[in-house]
Every structure is written in structure tokens, then in C-alpha cells.
Amino acid sequence: MDAPVNREDIARMRPLERKALxxxxxxxxxxxxxxxxxxxxxxxxxxxxxxxxxxxxxVKLSERAIAKLEDDPHANPTLETLKRVFAPFGGTVTLMFPQVEDTESLGEDRRQRRAVILDALAKNRRRIRGNPKR
Incomplete structure (x- = not known):
């Protein structure tokens, strides 16, 4: 499996690669x-x-609001909070109805990219749990 995505990897990505991520x-x-x-x-x-x-x-929010959004599986952020959190990435808050996607029909590159994302998340969670100041 590929190494987790890190800041340096993302900095080296071309715009279309970052958009794909x-x-x-x-x-x-x-x-x-x-x-x-x-x-x-x-x-x-x-x-x-x-x-x-x-x-x-x-993003002009409290650190507590960011921690609650990231750590609390029952967090119920306001639309304003979500707008602020995703604005630096060009994200917007919208209502969409998902397409049905069979993960088995995903290409190998997308399966690997998803595995890398999930692995990076798991490692980040472990690091934060070990450091309660974040």
C-alpha cells in the first residue's frame, strides 16, 4: 500500500490531482x-x-468548535460552521442526493486512493489521541 498522503505530497500535486483528491x-x-x-x-x-x-x-471559529466537529461522531455543526471550515478548500455546503456507487466497480487507482485516505485518517486520529492538546 502507498504511504499516507502528507502535506509535501499534496504540495507536489498538479491542480487536477488535488481536485481528484x-x-x-x-x-x-x-x-x-x-x-x-x-x-x-x-x-x-x-x-x-x-x-x-x-x-x-x-476560519474564525473556536478551537473547541473544530475539535467537536472532528472528534464527536454526534456533532451537529451549523451551516455557518461548515461553510467556514470548508471555504479554504473552495468547498461549499449544498444539498445533493448521492448516486449509487458500487465500490467493487471502482477502478484500482480509486480503491488505492481511498485506502490511503482512510489510512491517513486512522494515523492522524491515533496521533491526536496521544496528544490531548490538539
Whole structure:
């Protein structure tokens, strides 16, 4: 399996590759493979390379709001919070009805990309649990 995606890898990506990564994260959200807080964590840490405190300042939210969104599976963020969290990535909050997608019909490259995203998330969660200051 490929190594987890890190900030340096993303910095070297061409714009279309970065867009494909963002699209894959959205597809995983829609398929229920990621929670919205997981997506926020991946984007904050891997794409921007920011800790929660710095990111909270950028998006003008409290660090507590960011932590709740990322860590609490029952978090119920407002639309305004979601708009602020995803704005730095060009994201918007919309209502969509998902297409039915059979993960077995995904190409090998998409399956690998999804595995790398999930692996990066798992490693990030372990690191944060070991460091309660984040």
C-alpha cells in the first residue's frame, strides 16, 4: 500500500490531482465511508498542515468548535460552521442526493486512493489521541 498522503505530497500535486483528491473525499462522504468531521480533519491536517488552533484562527471559529466537529461522531455543526471550515478548500455546503456507487466497480487507482485516505485518517486520529492538546 502507498504511504499516507502528507502535506509535501499534496504540495507536489498538479491542480487536477488535488481536485481528484478533494472529489474522492466528497465521494467517500457521500458513500458513508467518512464522516464530515473526518473530512475536515484530513483537509486541515494533510492539505493545509495546520493544527486545530491555527486553523480555528484562519476560519474564525473556536478551537473547541473544530475539535467537536472532528472528534464527536454526534456533532451537529451549523451551516455557518461548515461553510467556514470548508471555504479554504473552495468547498461549499449544498444539498445533493448521492448516486449509487458500487465500490467493487471502482477502478484500482480509486480503491488505492481511498485506502490511503482512510489510512491517513486512522494515523492522524491515533496521533491526536496521544496528544490531548490538539
Amino acid at each position: 478533494l472529489d474522492e473525499i466528497v465521494a467517500m462522504l457521500m458513500a458513508g465511508e467518512l464522516r464530515i468531521g473526518d473530512a475536515a480533519r484530513i483537509l486541515r491536517s494533510a492539505v493545509l498542515g495546520l493544527d486545530r488552533q491555527a486553523f480555528a484562527q484562519v
